[in-house]
Amino acid sequence: MCKDERASYKLKPMHKQIAIDGPVASGKTAVGKLLSEKLGWRFLDTGLMYRAITWLALDEKIDVSNHEKLVTIAMNSQIQLIPSDRGDRFIINENDITDSLRNRDVERSVSLISQISGVRAALITKQQEIANSDSIVMVGRDIGIRVLKYADVKVFLTASPDVRAKRRMAQTFEANPKATLQMVKSDLERRDLIDSQNEESPLLPADDSVIINTDKMEIDEVVEAIMKLVVTE
Ligand code: DC
Numbered sequence: 001m002c003k004d005e006r007a008s009y010k011l012k013p014m015h016k017q018i019a020i021d022g023p024v025a026s027g028k029t030a031v032g033k034l035l036s037e038k039l040g041w042r043f044l045d046t047g048l049m050y051r052a053i054t055w056l057a058l059d060e061k062i063d064v065s066n067h068e069k070l071v072t073i074a075m076n077s078q079i080q081l082i083p084s085d086r087g088d089r090f091i092i093n094e095n096d097i098t099d100s101l102r103n104r105d106v107e108r109s110v111s112l113i114s115q116i117s118g119v120r121a122a123l124i125t126k127q128q129e130i131a132n133s134d135s136i137v138m139v140g141r142d143i144g145i146r147v148l149k150y151a152d153v154k155v156f157l158t159a160s161p162d163v164r165a166k167r168r169m170a171q172t173f174e175a176n177p178k179a180t181l182q183m184v185k186s187d188l189e190r191r192d193l194i195d196s197q198n199e200e201s202p203l204l205p206a207d208d209s210v211i212i213n214t215d216k217m218e219i220d221e222v223v224e225a226i227m228k229l230v231v232t233e
Contacts, residue, residue, distance in 0.1 A: 022157035046140035071118030156205035
């Protein structure tokens, strides 16, 4: 890689980066968070940024077809992550929306809003700026192929739809006790389809990603497998 190219991504070599990508409920967030705690690095779940813009769009009653307005709010929003006893709080334009990011309305619209090129560009710039300030574990869909192209370690997590549906079911039970496994699985497959059709950032491992199938692995085992990549690289 040439120096200019690295500079254009605003990356400082002294900060370490781990990129973790994968489909819905592949375990990215749980694994990434634990990994960041073990390493003492910053953690960023980029899905929450797309969710936050979706929350803002719903709050301001902006239609998902109004791309111009959505790009404007993505560019102008102030996103902050503030540590607290209850985990990181996600603040957008001074509203703490942490507890609303996984609600059903956000869940329904986020895949569509995250397809919009200008929204992606605005959020990717913010993600690269965050990575520029500290060593980081960043999780998402396009971290290895686009956001942190020069990450020290890139991992792509996979798991079968059945295993992912069971995991997601356990996570969503509190928010939606009436959800059935079949409902969760269909919703997950619908989102997989939209995410895989994302023209700009299709859900794909980077050429230099290590692919880990987590079907038969506990979170700790996945973290251990990634830790080995960190220490040996
Ligand atoms: O990981 P998640 O379910 O919280 O992600 C929410 C949505 O955001 C999902 O539809 C995919 C999209 N997303 C994306 O397009 N790029 C990312 N880096 C992270 C998430």
